Amino acid sequence: MSDRVPVLNAPAPELLARLTEIVGRANAIVDPDTQATYLREWRERYVGRTPIVLRPQSTDEVASILALANAARVGVVPQGGNTGLVGGQIPSGSGREIVLSLTRLNRIRGVDKPTSSMTVEAGVTLATARAAAEANGRLFPLSLPSEGTCSIGGNLATNAGGIGVLAHGNARQLTLGIEAVLADGRIWNGLKALRKDNTGYDLRDLLIGSEGTLGIITAATLKLVPRPREVATAFVALPSLDAVLSLFELASDRGGASLTAFEFLSQRSLAFVIRHVAGARLPFDGENPWYVLLDISGHADNGGAPSIAEAILASAVDSGIAKDAIVAQSLSQSAKLWHLRESASEAQKFEGGSIKHDVSVPVGSIPEFIARADALIETLCPGARPVAFGHFGDGNVHYNISQPPGMDRAQFLAKWEEVSDAVHALVAGMDGSISAEHGIGQMKRTSLCRAKSAVELDMMRAIKTALDPNGILNPGKLL
């Protein structure tokens, strides 16, 4: 299949006028200062330009916008909370693409308790969706540090992961149905709340994880689960990554389905948090090479969860797997422990430039991956500081590298491609993935071509061409 790049047009003034009519002047942003927050992402790695940011309020408005853009062959870049980490939500620097912000599609359409589901619009923030579930005695288990800002549409478009994947799966596993607008403006209502539906190709799963390149998600029916009645949070210090793996096996054996989170942090990532995040402190004395944060959840309010956690920790300490461990004694202590993990990314900002990787390998290979990656980094950039943390139980490592102290930031960041290529090659050689949860966006397009086989790339391009023949949806992203 040819690698056809569609030719897109800059929007003509008449088109801009018609688009403005659809959303109203107040929601058609052309002033550069007001546009700025939509054109720059969290890490400030990607900065784009646009003639207009459109803020529709309904699925019908989205449909009208796409019908016009498609007819005029003008690129459209969907954006939710703008917390994506691979530049997918930022337009190119050409100034020819329209930014479509979905944040005003922010209604909770309904909660269905018997079906344990909830239908929300794409612009609802993850935190609001979780609060709505909680208000109805249920849990929506997707949980990310960015949940106050990121949106359900963005979560589905990136198939977001986070800390609940171990027990409940990623965004794909938590979605029953979606509503989306196709490139030509047709609306697909797939808002079913069925647990079983074997009627051919799974269009819902096709759109989830498509990063705005196959359709605009306007609403979703989400799966809810019972809220645990008790959660025991434990924080454990360990001497090595092999010990972290042993603890994971122990906690999985003893905890079974009640093990709902298993996260890890290197000593360096925790040191950065303690140094830069106000109020952050270690729950015990001394430095240890690795730390684990785990949750045991229970559905009976009878002390079962803390007992399981205590038993796991006692066994880990007795057998020499763990050096120190505590179980949080209150909700506020648990929140403080989780804050240490959730601040890991933010804290790294204060240590100069960082080159980031979101990769996965089989869980049992994490110790080998990190040992080999550390050696690789020391060869490529002596003195650079690997900062590893992430979702150990999912095999997902955020393998970030902070610049050597004192090195020029720009000089270090100029090594991004060389360093990433080497880390991604290592991951590929270990049957891993170059993007565990953040997606491809602009950042990993070239790497994707190396990571996928020719057959896979052909299938992906065929799907793109079928659903978006003019290539207007999020041009230059993913493929």
Ligand SMILES: Cc1cc2nc3c(=O)[nH]c(=O)nc-3n(C[C@H](O)[C@H](O)[C@H](O)COP(=O)(O)OP(=O)(O)OC[C@H]3O[C@@H](n4cnc5c(N)ncnc54)[C@H](O)[C@@H]3O)c2cc1C
């Ligand atoms: C501090 C921090 C921590 C994070 N932690 C995690 C984590 O643990 N796990 C994880 O998976 N991610 C994490 N992320 C990344 C990010 O929060 C997720 O990718 C999130 O799902 C993006 O949602 P958003 O609404 O901000 O999407 P945006 O950033 O606005 O967009 C992301 C992508 O989705 C597309 N898109 C957005 N809305 C729609 C829509 N309605 N229809 C079609 N396409 C759309 C965009 O075009 C873009 O390609 C983190 C980010 C930050 C800043």
